[in-house]
Amino acid sequence: MKNFTYYRPKTAEQAVALLDDKWGTAELLAGGTDLLDLQKEYIAQPDKVISLSGIERLAGVGVGHITGRDDAAGKEADKNTWIIGARTTLAFLAEEPNLRQHFPALTTAAGDIGGPQIRNMGTLGGNLCQRNRCWYFRDEHTHCLLKGGDKCFAIDGENRYHAIFTQGHQCVIVNPSTLAPALIALDASAEVLGPKGKRTIKLADFFHAPGSAREREHVLAANEMVLSVTLHAKGLKNASYEVRHKQSYDWPLVQAAVAFKYEDKKARDVRIVLGHVAPTPHIAVAAAKAIEGKEVTEATASAAGEAATEGAMPLSQNAYKVKLIAVAVKRALLTAAGQKKYWEV
Numbered sequence: 001m002k003n004f005t006y007y008r009p010k011t012a013e014q015a016v017a018l019l020d021d022k023w024g025t026a027e028l029l030a031g032g033t034d035l036l037d038l039q040k041e042y043i044a045q046p047d048k049v050i051s052l053s054g055i056e057r058l059a060g061v062g063v064g065h066i067t068g069r070d071d072a073a074g075k076e077a078d079k080n081t082w083i084i085g086a087r088t089t090l091a092f093l094a095e096e097p098n099l100r101q102h103f104p105a106l107t108t109a110a111g112d113i114g115g116p117q118i119r120n121m122g123t124l125g126g127n128l129c130q131r132n133r134c135w136y137f138r139d140e141h142t143h144c145l146l147k148g149g150d151k152c153f154a155i156d157g158e159n160r161y162h163a164i165f166t167q168g169h170q171c172v173i174v175n176p177s178t179l180a181p182a183l184i185a186l187d188a189s190a191e192v193l194g195p196k197g198k199r200t201i202k203l204a205d206f207f208h209a210p211g212s213a214r215e216r217e218h219v220l221a222a223n224e225m226v227l228s229v230t231l232h233a234k235g236l237k238n239a240s241y242e243v244r245h246k247q248s249y250d251w252p253l254v255q256a257a258v259a260f261k262y263e264d265k266k267a268r269d270v271r272i273v274l275g276h277v278a279p280t281p282h283i284a285v286a287a288a289k290a291i292e293g294k295e296v297t298e299a300t301a302s303a304a305g306e307a308a309t310e311g312a313m314p315l316s317q318n319a320y321k322v323k324l325i326a327v328a329v330k331r332a333l334l335t336a337a338g339q340k341k342y343w344e345v
Helices: 012-018 035-040 090-095 097-102 104-112 116-121 124-129 179-185 285-291 298-307 320-336
Strands: 005-007 026-029 048-051 061-063 081-085 189-194 197-202 225-232 237-243 254-263 266-275
Touching (some): 012 189, 026 035, 061 097, 090 097, 090 124, 104 179, 124 179, 179 237, 179 254, 266 285, 266 320, 285 298, 298 320
Parallel strands (some): 005 048
Antiparallel strands (some): 237 254
């Protein structure tokens, strides 16, 4: 691991001031579950590591505010507005009773990540901003597209865990965030701080398909950081369902998150978002249209699942994901609608 200077600022503004305007020279440290691996693998070699552990105001969950915040965004607001600090742990997200009541898609996704050790260290902001898991990118000896090379080795190489929605993408990684599909389905937004102040980004617009070493898997500038994520409790039925090799520490093969109003047994304003199948979380527009205005039944959920595969272009080793998408969407819809989970019997 390359030597670095360690900083522990007391405020978010101090942390941002320590960041540089280009990637690679400074890194933020939250739980460290991704950054430390990247450093040991010589993928990240920062001169500065900026710990967020001293910024208490970045942790917590509240209705209209984060506990302890006294700025304008932290004042009591709409009782249906939930603000989650970026340093809030995945374990806390998974178990917080009010979040479980209003946003089961989010808490289920958080509870499915890694194992207990990872969930107690990993954070909301870290999960959204983590680097991809492609083995070519993670191999220090492979000079791939995202490390300054001119080739994505996965396109013609080992690609069984890579993207199946690949149109227009130079790199066929999958976005690694398991929280992202649920947050996008729930129409969440992120509050971001940079040297010019704060800005708000819809989570649907937060992610980016990188194509070079100058880019990341999100739209943040190198000198910006996530402060919090905002959700609005709208009485939506919502759920997240993922398919993985095993229930212990693993990344999903496919994930589906859904959210919709359910009035008179008809699904309205349906949002269906797929995870781990594209370089960014994939909004399945055709699937949402297939179930819009209909009762969620075995048949309609199956039809939506099949529609979710529209546009898929599998690589040489990952066509199996097409079927998994259909299953994940179907089961997420049935779960959100309160149908019996026959697959758990």
